[in-house]
Amino acid sequence: MGNIKKLEPVIAAQKFINKYFPNCDGALLAGSVVRGEATETSDLDIVIFDQTFSACYRESLIDFDWRVEVFVHNLNSYEVFFESDRKRARPSLPRMISEGIILKDSGVIGPIKSEAEKLLSNGPEKWSVETINTKRYFITDTLDDFIGSNDRAEEIFIANTLAELASEFVLRTNNRWIGASKWIVRSLKSYDVQFAAQFVEAFDTFYRNGSKHKLIKLMDDILLPYGGRLFNGFSLGKK
The missing domain is CATH 3.30.460.10 (Beta Polymerase, domain 2)
Known part of the structure; x- marks a missing residue:
């Protein structure tokens, strides 16, 4: 050292x-x-x-x-x-x-x-269906921003947000502990080494050459078991 x-x-x-x-x-x-x-x-x-x-x-x-x-x-x-x-x-x-x-x-x-x-x-507290749907909505909303953006600088930081939201979603829906910074990858590896590699590859591909395809597919694959993207009909606080 x-x-x-x-x-x-x-x-x-x-x-x-x-x-x-x-x-x-x-x-x-x-x-x-x-x-x-x-x-x-x-x-x-x-x-x-x-x-x-x-x-x-x-x-x-x-x-x-x-x-x-x-x-x-x-x-x-x-x-x-x-x-x-x-x-x-x-x-x-x-x-x-x-x-x-x-x-x-x-x-x-x-x-x-x-x-x-x-x-x-x-393990951590189990997420309720309501919480899962709320998280689905915010991933969908961020993903839509990512897909629609033509500004490279904005895309980079939107992707950063997607990484945090998606890693949290995968880990919490599987009753696993989450992490921040380097602990995002460590937590994903602890959950599933192969999935962690796919997760990193999707983001690395985007950061290296700007290709969004793998990252978009990753988000859709993550959301699919819970109903996919969520926008229409979602509400917070409505009585």
């Missing part, structure tokens, strides 16, 4: 904890370094549990030649984030805790890890 000889992630994380949180009840190292996906720009994601803290917080630091993102919780504050992550279907904290390597534990980590793993296993 660059010209600087860094400490190994676990060693650096342990030193970080000893320096900044020597009296904490538990600590985990999570993120890309744990999954074996680290790059030159990867940081250390460290989760701290300390019952003496009255409130949780997040902080970014640089020490031991590493960028460090530290997420500090007491023994209850994490529950609010678990519920929030479950509702938004992006299990950031549960995933970190579930995959995290234990660096320190006074006996508090085991039950919290079990909660995280149970939440991840259960």
